[in-house]
Amino acid sequence: MGYIIDVALNILKNSSEKNTILDLVKQSECNFYYETMEYNEKHDVHSIITLEFEEESQNMMNFLRNVKAIDNIYIESIYDDEQDSLIYASTYYKKHCMHKKCVKKHKEERKTRSYSETDMEILNIMSKV
Numbered sequence: 001m002g003y004i005i006d007v008a009l010n011i012l013k014n015s016s017e018k019n020t021i022l023d024l025v026k027q028s029e030c031n032f033y034y035e036t037m038e039y040n041e042k043h044d045v046h047s048i049i050t051l052e053f054e055e056e057s058q059n060m061m062n063f064l065r066n067v068k069a070i071d072n073i074y075i076e077s078i079y080d081d082e083q084d085s086l087i088y089a090s091t092y093y094k095k096h097c098m099h100k101k102c103v104k105k106h107k108e109e110r111k112t113r114s115y116s117e118t119d120m121e122i123l124n125i126m127s128k129v
Contacts, residue, residue, distance in 0.1 A: 003060060003080055004077075004078070005060075008092075009073045011047050024063060024067060025049060028053075028062070028063040030053050031053060035049050036050070056118040061121060075088070088122060
């Protein structure tokens with residue numbers, strides 16, 4: 001397998017951005033993608049688009065950079081399926097989608113694990129404001 005990326009946007013506030021993100025998804029040449037809807041207690045409706053890339057590619061890195069540059073579209077998580085490792089999780093994802101024990105485990109792993117060049121490039125992209 002490869003990398004699994006979750007991207008989210010609030011449909012009620014940013015419905016026009018959905019076409020933008022779907023265009024980027026199609027340009028990214030990912031293996032496949034699917035969309036789910038998430039409803040929360042505040043009656044927000046989020047579109048969650050999950051993409052899978054077979055392996056690290058320049059297309060994947062470009063996708064991350066392009067999504068990161070768009071307001072109101074958020075990269076929630078990036079998971080390395082081969083290494084069975086969560087590379088990146090947004091604050092929202094850690095607070096609302098992960099169990100507290102998993103968040104603690106993720107924080108500990110970040111301190112002790114070794115990162116590949118690809119992982120480092122992903123983290124560098126995600127850390128840029």
